[in-house]
Amino acid sequence: MDRGKFLVIEGLDGAGTTTQAGLLVEALRRRGLSAQATCEPSKGPVGALIRQALSGRLSLEGGKALSPQTLALLFAADRDDHLEAEVKPALEQGHWVVSDRYLLSSLAYQPLSLPVEWIAALNAHALVPDCTVFLRIEPKLAASRLSLRPRVELYEALETQRKVAENYERAISIRRQAGEHILSMDASLPKEPLSRHIEEALLGYLGIK
Ligand code: TYD
Numbered sequence: 001m002d003r004g005k006f007l008v009i010e011g012l013d014g015a016g017t018t019t020q021a022g023l024l025v026e027a028l029r030r031r032g033l034s035a036q037a038t039c040e041p042s043k044g045p046v047g048a049l050i051r052q053a054l055s056g057r058l059s060l061e062g063g064k065a066l067s068p069q070t071l072a073l074l075f076a077a078d079r080d081d082h083l084e085a086e087v088k089p090a091l092e093q094g095h096w097v098v099s100d101r102y103l104l105s106s107l108a109y110q111p112l113s114l115p116v117e118w119i120a121a122l123n124a125h126a127l128v129p130d131c132t133v134f135l136r137i138e139p140k141l142a143a144s145r146l147s148l149r150p151r152v153e154l155y156e157a158l159e160t161q162r163k164v165a166e167n168y169e170r171a172i173s174i175r176r177q178a179g180e181h182i183l184s185m186d187a188s189l190p191k192e193p194l195s196r197h198i199e200e201a202l203l204g205y206l207g208i209k
Helices: 017-030 045-055 068-092 103-112 116-122 139-146 154-177 191-206
Strands: 006-011 035-039 096-100 131-136 182-186
Touching (some): 006 017, 006 103, 017 131, 035 068, 068 103, 103 116, 103 154, 131 191, 139 154
Parallel strands (some): 006 096, 035 096, 131 182
16 A cells, blocks of 8 residues: 655644645545644644643743743654654555644744754654645734734734744755755635645645646
């Protein structure tokens, strides 16, 4: 049996990664492929810890947030656990796996406060995806979509999104030079046309009619 393909959708918060990962799985299934959606932070035990840390339910005594280093290590540990428990077994059984976020997220978000080289070293053994789709969006548009959610300060969100967007571009250029396949798509499009573009570009790249 042929091994499945490992596909990843990446982008700023507000770019629509979750929506597009779901639509891609549906599109692959319509073509008769066995495809499954997954995400990082994963649904496993380490992913659960990360979600608790991000929402403030898991903190140091006195309510202080976990350090950026602890979080970076948790993201790397979650990735390894996600690969071993879910992704690799599915690929080996011939299923296609579409992950909403993966390693590029660590290279874009954790360097907000840590050296990118350390983050890259922590993740050096992570499986390389067959193809990653980066949903490119103006930080301002992403931030305005996020501002519709409760408890986000627009200015803070915009400043953060700008830095994350720069980190994504830098990481993508380095990884492309290393031979990784990363497609960049215009995520300001409405979701249906964007989904069709992603499907065409991906299947074209993978040589699937
Ligand atoms: P996500 O689940 O996409 O957010 P939500 O479902 O709440 O919209 O991811 C949660 C946050 O975690 C997101 O802001 C990006 C961040 N993140 C990292 O900082 N590093 C990582 O390695 C990953 C996978 C996510």
